[in-house]
Amino acid sequence: MKQEVILTTKNLKKSYDNEQLVLKDMSFSLEKGEVVVVVGPSGCGKSTFLRCLNMLEPIDSGTISFKDQVIERDRKDAYTIRQKIGMVFQSYDLFPHLTILGNILLAPLKVQKREKQELIQEAEQLLKRVGLLDKKDAYPRQLSGGQKQRVAIVRALMMHPEILLLDEITAALDPEMVREVLQVVLELAKEGMTMVIVTHEMEFAKAVSDRVLFMDQGLVVEEGKPEDFFTSPQTERAKQFLNTFHYEAI
């Protein structure tokens, strides 16, 4: 049975300030319920790719479509489509002047104009799931990095996105906090959330993904199922890249 494709890019090209292309020719499609992990050396364009998908960056050429609808950053419907594409960044980007509940409720209240009481209930349920219900009235600075990232995920989920983009959400965390965040993502994957995940946690990537994209210098160099990619990468560059994660080989 063919799954529904919800996000595609065709010949996406992107440069910063008209210099060298950072994304050289990205054609990509994402099916509903699919979890795609993007890996690749630092600076290869992974973050840029995710940012383009969420229309945070202007693109040079090519198209991005959400459910057969071409999306553009400058159009009014960009705001409506962004609501359906959640994103969590590497840095702790909670709003420091709002409490945890305030952070979580802001967008659904202002954008979707939903009933506050109902939102609070939903927020509390989600917070409970990620083990942070007791922090709902705390401020972000009172939370650890791992806790903040879990809140950031909950905040994105409150908008009921159809896709979640995660950009190295554990890269700035202390090692002991990585697991608590990845656990939440694994559960989301199990529940069928559609996700594009950039990560350097290879074990996690293996466990969570349906498909792996290996990027280098703005191009997808290799693509495959995780069990194939991680055990027998086909390209030389992917082999080299994966080798950097085998310390015992040094």
Add this chain to the structure above:
Amino acid sequence: MDFEFIRGNVPLYVEAAGITLRISFLGILLSTVIGLLCSLVKVFKIPVLGFVVNCYIEISRNTPLLIQLFFLYFGLPKLGIVLSSEGCAITGLAFLGGSYMAEAFRTGIEQVPKIQTETGLSLGLTKWQVFLHIILPQAIATSVPVFCANIIFLIKETSVFSAVALADLMFVAKDLIGIYYKTDEALFMLVTAYLMILLPISLLCSWVERRVRYAEFGNSSAVPGK
């Protein structure tokens, strides 16, 4: 020191201080409004207005208040616009203060990390909603120290208002010196009056600064009585 003289003239100073305070208050209020509007124009990079605002800020910051006042008091009437002494003083202070406040707010707004805007946008908020609910509250908190410094700066600047025949503190002091030659007493009272106005404001400012400082959101130890 002639303390009898000092005591006798306290009412004069109190009245003048009232005028200084009233004009400071109104001038600073207007400055804040002008400053906010100008900073919005600059932050949102609004085309033509942006140029106008830049010109205004340069003129306002690079000419002394005294000359701005002279223009309002002696220059404008030639163009058919006559302002009272008090009108001149308030307009002059607002003209000067507006640019300082604009820079304070602009810096505050620009200090909010870009990722905060991007996070807001990625949640589906519009640019304006991001500004109103995410950027502005943080920017106000970071601008507080400069905002407070501006308030004190502007109150001190009011000492030139006597030049446009406004019966403020400086005016009274000069008057007393002119009539009685009691220079020491008149100046002593002048300094005391300014101190009595500025010290409490300065203390209030440091208290507010401590309370709202950006980094202190949710730091219960920094919030008294919690």
